[in-house]
Amino acid sequence: MNEKGNILFSGVGGQGILLASEITVYSLLAAGYDAKKSEVHGMAQRGGSVTAQLRYGQKVYSPLIEPGCVDIQVAFEMMEAVRYLPFLHKGSKVVVNTQRILPPSVATGKAFYPDRVLDHLTSREIVVVPVDAFDLARAVGEVRTANVVMVGALSAFLPVDPERYEEVIRARVPERFREVNLQAFAAGRNISK
Amino acid sequence: MTKMNKNALWMSGNEAIALGAYEAGVKVASGYPGTPSTEIMENLSGYEGVYTEWAPNEKVGLEVAIGASFAGVRAMATMKHVGVNVAADPLFTASYTGVCGGLVLVSADDPEMHSSQNEQDNRNYAFAAKVPMLEPADPSEAKEMVKLAFELSEDLDTPVMLRITTRVAHVKGVVAAGDHRTSRAVCGINKMPGKMVMLPALARQRRVVVEERMQRCRELAETAEFNRIEAGDTRRGFITAGVSYLYVKEAFPEAAVLKLGMCWPLPEQKIREFAAMVEELIIVEELDPFLETHIKAMGILCHGKDRIPNQGELNTAIVRQAISPGSGPELFAPVELPHRPPNMCAGCPHRGIFFNLSRMKVFVSGDIGCYTLGFLPPLSAMDACVCMGASVPIAHGMAKALGEEGYNKIVSVIGDSTFIHSGITGLINTVYNDSAATLIILDNRITGMTGQQHNPASGYTIKGEPASCLDLEALCRAVGVKHVYTVNPHDVVETRKILKEAVELREPSVVISRAPCVLLPEMKARQPVSYFTNQANCVGCMSCIRLGCPAISWTTFAEGEAEACGYRSSQKGVSKIDEILCNDCGQCASLCKFNAITRGEGKK
Numbered sequence: 198m199n200e201k202g203n204i205l206f207s208g209v210g211g212q213g214i215l216l217a218s219e220i221t222v223y224s225l226l227a228a229g230y231d232a233k234k235s236e237v238h239g240m241a242q243r244g245g246s247v248t249a250q251l252r253y254g255q256k257v258y259s260p261l262i263e264p265g266c267v268d269i270q271v272a273f274e275m276m277e278a279v280r281y282l283p284f285l286h287k288g289s290k291v292v293v294n295t296q297r298i299l300p301p302s303v304a305t306g307k308a309f310y311p312d313r314v315l316d317h318l319t320s321r322e323i324v325v326v327p328v329d330a331f332d333l334a335r336a337v338g339e340v341r342t343a344n345v346v347m348v349g350a351l352s353a354f355l356p357v358d359p360e361r362y363e364e365v366i367r368a369r370v371p372e373r374f375r376e377v378n379l380q381a382f383a384a385g386r387n388i389s390k
Numbered sequence: 391m392t393k394m395n396k397n398a399l400w401m402s403g404n405e406a407i408a409l410g411a412y413e414a415g416v417k418v419a420s421g422y423p424g425t426p427s428t429e430i431m432e433n434l435s436g437y438e439g440v441y442t443e444w445a446p447n448e449k450v451g452l453e454v455a456i457g458a459s460f461a462g463v464r465a466m467a468t469m470k471h472v473g474v475n476v477a478a479d480p481l482f483t484a485s486y487t488g489v490c491g492g493l494v495l496v497s498a499d500d501p502e503m504h505s506s507q508n509e510q511d512n513r514n515y516a517f518a519a520k521v522p523m524l525e526p527a528d529p530s531e532a533k534e535m536v537k538l539a540f541e542l543s544e545d546l547d548t549p550v551m552l553r554i555t556t557r558v559a560h561v562k563g564v565v566a567a568g569d570h571r572t573s574r575a576v577c578g579i580n581k582m583p584g585k586m587v588m589l590p591a592l593a594r595q596r597r598v599v600v601e602e603r604m605q606r607c608r609e610l611a612e613t614a615e616f617n618r619i620e621a622g623d624t625r626r627g628f629i630t631a632g633v634s635y636l637y638v639k640e641a642f643p644e645a646a647v648l649k650l651g652m653c654w655p656l657p658e659q660k661i662r663e664f665a666a667m668v669e670e671l672i673i674v675e676e677l678d679p680f681l682e683t684h685i686k687a688m689g690i691l692c693h694g695k696d697r698i699p700n701q702g703e704l705n706t707a708i709v710r711q712a713i714s715p716g717s718g719p720e721l722f723a724p725v726e727l728p729h730r731p732p733n734m735c736a737g738c739p740h741r742g743i744f745f746n747l748s749r750m751k752v753f754v755s756g757d758i759g760c761y762t763l764g765f766l767p768p769l770s771a772m773d774a775c776v777c778m779g780a781s782v783p784i785a786h787g788m789a790k791a792l793g794e795e796g797y798n799k800i801v802s803v804i805g806d807s808t809f810i811h812s813g814i815t816g817l818i819n820t821v822y823n824d825s826a827a828t829l830i831i832l833d834n835r836i837t838g839m840t841g842q843q844h845n846p847a848s849g850y851t852i853k854g855e856p857a858s859c860l861d862l863e864a865l866c867r868a869v870g871v872k873h874v875y876t877v878n879p880h881d882v883v884e885t886r887k888i889l890k891e892a893v894e895l896r897e898p899s900v901v902i903s904r905a906p907c908v909l910l911p912e913m914k915a916r917q918p919v920s921y922f923t924n925q926a927n928c929v930g931c932m933s934c935i936r937l938g939c940p941a942i943s944w945t946t947f948a949e950g951e952a953e954a955c956g957y958r959s960s961q962k963g964v965s966k967i968d969e970i971l972c973n974d975c976g977q978c979a980s981l982c983k984f985n986a987i988t989r990g991e992g993k994k
Contacts, residue, residue, distance in 0.1 A: 245732035
């Protein structure tokens with residue numbers, strides 16, 4: 198129980214980041230950790246880059262992660278995996294959904310989506326765990342569970358038994374989506390194992 | 391809000407404040423939505439036995455709360471920091487009247503301006519209005535301090551301000567559920583003219599009471615648990631409050647700390663005691679040197695803004711670096727990437743208006759809401775934005791300054807909720823003092839930016855119950871506007887005609903752009919039909935691309951690709967609609983002259 202950690206969730210408004218971070222938090226709390234999570238609402242949510250910062254440990258004061266101190270980043274989009282580089286350190290793990298969402302400047306032909314964008318991470322000795330979350334979500338029969346696939350992939354790196362997550366999913370997801378979300382979680386967890 | 395174990399809850403600061411207010415037995419709460427305050431009222435509206443409402447603006451919200459307090463019940467008003475400017479008039483005099491039932495004003499400040507036009511430090515209001523202010527550091531404290539605020543309000547006969555910041559409001563943490571209490575005040579009609587009728591003669595008497603109660607509050611602050619000294623290494627001691635306390639604890643866990651739960655009035659004796667304990671005294675606070683100024687005025691030597699930034703949010707790293715330079719880890723430099731700014735949603739009705747404005751040679755005086763995003767490229771159709779409601783008088787002022795030179799060149803744009811908040815008086819002025827500036831009211835049937843709150847023109851209350859619905863056209867006519875148009879902004883071409891006609895008038899005119907926000911539940915539920923691109927017909931004119939819709943993207947041809955695909959060799963690329971993102975507004979189709987955009991037949 199001496200473990201502590203800093204998790205950064207990043208992606209694009211509307212990708213289900215908040216739900217993914219909530220499932221993660223509840224699992225950590227159920228395992229007996231203290232936690233704080235910081236989100237930003239309002240203007241940034243309209244299709245812009247969004248983050249949620251989650252810190253856990255025996256006792257957590259600050260809700261904000263210090264630069265250079267992210268242990269694990271969960272990125273829901275490839276470019277958003279690289280945008281917060283100053284928060285990472287050598288050996289940080291980045292679980293990344295290998296999806297591209299074009300920002301306006303790219304969609305309107307004014308800029309290009311960078312090639313091999315994840316090389317910025319691997320070249321700095323950051324551990325990249327690519328996850329095709331959409332493909333896995335489609336395989337379990339519901340593309341909207343991509344965010345839970347990501348939680349599953351993240352879970353392999355956290356000091357919490359998978360049963361805790363499954364309990365949280367059972368408690369928080371409406372019954373008709375419960376089974377498919379449990380499968381999505383398992384599919385994601387398999388990737389990282 | 392799920393229970394983990396008995397009495398332990400996982401909540402945001404705003405949820406915790408709602409719970410705290412409920413536990414304190416609040417009976418009436420009013421406010422105006424504004425990030426980062428909005429979720430307080432939204433959550434409070436879910437509790438039994440509490441009357442909640444969205445007011446048209448913060449002044450009205452606070453006045454409603456004052457009225458409820460006068461009637462002997464516990465009352466609360468919630469707003470963002472700039473909302474307190476609007477509510478400042480009643481605040482400064484409610485400080486004189488005091489309360490019957492406990493009265494709490496929540497000010498949600500936004501250091502760093504995550505979603506605001508300035509980062510004013512509202513602790514200054516507590517000093518200026520002579521009211522106590524509590525400042526929690528996290529959700530758990532926020533809940534306890536709301537309850538305390540109601541107690542203090544009744545004990546000291548004063549409104550009490552609770553100041554939170556974005557990193558309290560939108561931070562989640564573990565909160566302990568408590569007991570439900572009620573006010574000691576008695577509900578009823580209380581005729582107390584000496585207290586409630588602030589004529590000069592009576593106000594002068596209350597002015598004395600204000601000073602007496604602040605003195606009592608100062609005495610109370612000396613012994614209260616919320617102002618506590620945490621023993622530690624006394625070579626360097628910190629005085630801090632609010633979320634800054636958390637950063638100090640992370641950066642200097644061994645240091646002695648005086649944590650102030652009440653940032654106004656200050657416990658002078660306790661501060662002197664702490665200052666005498668430590669070798670070096672450092673004040674850590676976000677934004678203004680508020681504590682520092684008052685502590686220095688006590689004649690106490692300390693460091694503060696000579697080390698700690700006076701702009702933006704603090705965090706652990708900033709605090710540590712400011713006090714021990716060079717102590718942080720070496721960081722990776724950021725990589726240059728295309729930015730991903732927020733954007734109006736696919737199908738947003740505002741886009742049609744701003745697209746047209748971007749093509750008209752006008753100065754666009756803008757306002758506060760989602761539509762402020764009309765400033766961003768490719769639309770780039772906003773030239774001024776100051777505060778809620780300012781669009782209308784700013785346009786009028788410009789028109790008066792420019793005279794004939796400004797004819798048909800000045801337009802103001804405001805949302806439905808913002809117009810009701812503080813645009814109406816500006817419109818009355820435009821009519822009364824007669825300028826020809828055109829006002830466009832973007833009526834999307836909801837308060838959009840803050841996340842879908844009802845308002846007097848949406849036809850529903852905060853609880854979603856049917857309510858009287860303000861008739862904007864009739865209102866504009868009633869204040870004397872002779873030329874009132876209503877347009878469907880999704881018909882881009884027709885809207886342009888009307889806008890041009892209105893702008894050419896030499897009298898005040900209003901164009902009401904009416905189409906619902908695509909995020910409204912009924913709009914989400916309608917299963918929109920998607921538009922799609924007949925790519926064979928696309929000539930690469932980029933008309934649709936210039937809308938800046940997130941559902942439309944451009945693919946540039948590689949060399950020789952245009953001809954290989956059967957296009958003219960000079961064509962630079964084609965546009966494509968993402969049918970999953972498309973929200974069925976048809977603005978792009980109304981612009982396409984080449985029959986390259988067609989509405990689908992089935993539901994997607």
